[in-house]
Amino acid sequence: MTILEKITAYKIKEVSAKQEAFPVALLQKSNWYQRETTSLARAIKTSSTGIIAEHKRRSPSKQNINNAVQVPDVATGYENAGVSGMSVLTDTTFFGGSIDDLAMARTAVAMPLLRKEFIIDPYQIHEAKAYGADAILLIAACLTVQQLKEFSSLAKSLQLDVLLEVHNDEELRKSLLPTVDMLGVNNRNLKTFKTSLDASKQLASVIPDDFVKISESGISTVSAIKELKTVGYQGFLIGETFMKTENPGKSAAQFLNQLQ
Numbered sequence: 001m002t003i004l005e006k007i008t009a010y011k012i013k014e015v016s017a018k019q020e021a022f023p024v025a026l027l028q029k030s031n032w033y034q035r036e037t038t039s040l041a042r043a044i045k046t047s048s049t050g051i052i053a054e055h056k057r058r059s060p061s062k063q064n065i066n067n068a069v070q071v072p073d074v075a076t077g078y079e080n081a082g083v084s085g086m087s088v089l090t091d092t093t094f095f096g097g098s099i100d101d102l103a104m105a106r107t108a109v110a111m112p113l114l115r116k117e118f119i120i121d122p123y124q125i126h127e128a129k130a131y132g133a134d135a136i137l138l139i140a141a142c143l144t145v146q147q148l149k150e151f152s153s154l155a156k157s158l159q160l161d162v163l164l165e166v167h168n169d170e171e172l173r174k175s176l177l178p179t180v181d182m183l184g185v186n187n188r189n190l191k192t193f194k195t196s197l198d199a200s201k202q203l204a205s206v207i208p209d210d211f212v213k214i215s216e217s218g219i220s221t222v223s224a225i226k227e228l229k230t231v232g233y234q235g236f237l238i239g240e241t242f243m244k245t246e247n248p249g250k251s252a253a254q255f256l257n258q259l260q
């Protein structure tokens, strides 16, 4: 069983328990469910840096990354640094996050927030909206074309932007949908956990220009960003590089200063 299969099997159980405890009809009554969202795709397109900074306590590949910082401080730090948006990992079992982290970030900042989750059910998309997200992640490796269509259409109907993550050509082919705003290439191979920017470089030319192109994972230097920009990427998702430091917001600020 791959880690992704393990996670999605777990998610099916998690979502069905949540659905019973807190049905969609209740999520729809939350204040933020009616909120006007801010487009993450647009924020990236209009920015010169395009950084999406992530809140990530731990991961299956790294165990502990940072347990000492508080979400509102990280979010405020990232926003002050001038990033285009923030990604909040909401998975608890594998990444130590929670849906409340998303709500805390929403309360602290106005910039676009991406709900980083393994979405396998429409419930999680309603939940993302109710907890203050502006965008969701869909992962091509764990969804059928039918699900990709259904989930991205639902997200758009809730005014959420869609970042669809792929790792290879085959996944990319099923992902070119009009309801997708951003295509992300994950540089991390989920079977080996190794990251290589080659994944982004190889797929850059086959992603049509009507999608905002995002390179995800394993980015730790300004020179990597410059290189990825030359092959067409506009957005860059960075987690560990910032989160492993004592002050992620300050690290992001220093990184962005070097970029400009």
Ligand SMILES: O=P(O)(O)OC[C@@H](O)[C@@H](O)c1c[nH]c2ccccc12
Pocket: 054, 056, 116, 117, 118, 165, 186, 216, 217, 218, 219, 237, 238, 239, 240, 241
């Ligand atoms: O910490 P990194 O290597 O900068 O990576 C961030 C982000 O890309 C990574 O956390 C990620 C990319 N796709 C995911 C899907 C699920 C969970 C996490 C991820």
